[in-house]
Amino acid sequence: xxxxxxxIIISLIISSQTLLGxxxxxxxxxxxxxxxxxxxxxxxxxxxxENSGEFxxxxxxxxxxxxxxxxxxxxxxxxxDGARLFTWSRSDNWFSFAYFGSVKKQKLGEEFAIxxxxxxxxxxxxxxxxxxxxxxxxxxxxxxNRVEVEVILPDSLNTPESDFTWMREYQGFLFLINxxxxxxxxxxxxxxxxxxxxxxxxxxxxxxxxxxxPIEDKIKFYDLFDGTTRLESKDPKTKIELMTDSRIxxxxxxxxxxxxxxx
Numbered sequence: 001x002x003x004x005x006x007x008i009i010i011s012l013i014i015s016s017q018t019l020l021g022x023x024x025x026x027x028x029x030x031x032x033x034x035x036x037x038x039x040x041x042x043x044x045x046x047x048x049x050e051n052s053g054e055f056x057x058x059x060x061x062x063x064x065x066x067x068x069x070x071x072x073x074x075x076x077x078x079x080x081d082g083a084r085l086f087t088w089s090r091s092d093n094w095f096s097f098a099y100f101g102s103v104k105k106q107k108l109g110e111e112f113a114i115x116x117x118x119x120x121x122x123x124x125x126x127x128x129x130x131x132x133x134x135x136x137x138x139x140x141x142x143x144x145n146r147v148e149v150e151v152i153l154p155d156s157l158n159t160p161e162s163d164f165t166w167m168r169e170y171q172g173f174l175f176l177i178n179x180x181x182x183x184x185x186x187x188x189x190x191x192x193x194x195x196x197x198x199x200x201x202x203x204x205x206x207x208x209x210x211x212x213x214p215i216e217d218k219i220k221f222y223d224l225f226d227g228t229t230r231l232e233s234k235d236p237k238t239k240i241e242l243m244t245d246s247r248i249x250x251x252x253x254x255x256x257x258x259x260x261x262x263x
Contacts, residue, residue, distance in 0.1 A: 025250075025257040027062030035239060038251055040205070041082035044244040047100075048251070049077060057100060060247050062258040068101045078121055078168065086121040095119055095127060112140050112147060118167040118176075128174055132161040137174070137190045151190035157181065170206050171224055177201055183213065196222065207243050207263060214241065 037049040045065070046058040054069045055077065075090040079100070087103065088095040093116065094105040108116055114133035122128050122139055126148070129138045135158070139149040159180045166177040173193070174186040183204055185194040196213070204213035212221045218231045219241060234241060240251040248259040 023259065025259050027256075027258040029058070029062050029064070029256040029258075031251075031253075031255055034253065035251055037077065037203070038240045038242055038249065039077060039079050040242050040244055040249070041079035043082045044247055045079070045082055046242070046249050046256075047077070047079050048256070049074070055100075058256070060244075060258070062256060066101060070103060076118060076120055076167075080121065084124075088119040090116070090119075097121070097125070106142065112138060117161050118164060120167045120169060120174075122169050122174075128167065128169060130164060130167060130176070137186065139188075139190070149188070149190045151186075154192055157184065166203060168204075170211075171209070173224070175204060175211070177204065183211075203240065205242055208245065212243065219243075 031048075033050040033052050035048050036051045039047045041047070044060050048056045048058070050056065053073055054067055056067050057065045059065055070087070072089045072092045072094075074087050076086070076088040078086040080086060083099060084097055085100055086095065086097055093108050095108060096103045096105055098104040108119065108129075113129045113131040115131060116129050117132040118130040120128050125141070125143050127140050127142060129140060131138060135153045137149070137151050137153065138147050140146070141148050157178055159178060163179045164176060165179055168175050172188055174190075176184045176186070178184060179200050181195070182198040183196040183201060184192055187193050198215055201213055201215070204211060206212070207221070209224050210221045211224060212219055214234055217234050217236055219234050221230045221232070223229070235250055238250045238252055242249045243261055243263065245263065246261060248261040250257045250259065
């Protein structure tokens, strides 16, 4: 009997690739309600914001640690290092630096912004404000109660305020999503330094020195220091996919799946 060794080798390669593509999650968690947003802190724990307004925190193995239901609706949530988190409520116009499950409200005065649309943390005590009244970006020193930076958005971003859906500071840069034009990057002085074109980008996040965000059926990564890019496949059925240096969190309409990940 003669063996076709080449055919056997090819079959083994295809089989191994199929097995890799069918990698099983280390945890699957049934979700109680639809998810609006999801976040990871520096330690790699996951936070889910349900459409009910409740927040759920999970460890890296998908075990729920605790839940938190704020009294007010939360517009911006930043888990930061997992200890001192940042929250902001547009409807009640307050921000807070506090532990998860507690709120220390600080009112945002009109001397800083007449109509704040997005507010995010900047360092340990300062904040960035997107003020829709004059279409400006402002960085406020909350300890000294003064505006350190104030700039008007570029004319290219002259779209309705509702197009601006997310903002976050990372590695000394401010990142801002506009649903019509893409992700825009500003330096510490509020000057626009980079744009990533795209429409209806739902979210972005960071993995080390890389920015990543979904685009069609891929996750696009951009190295903030050397400018290199790479692509990874995205499960078309997921609503959100977040990566850390050891985990991928895949959020589906009805469940959360946790995978080992080694970028």
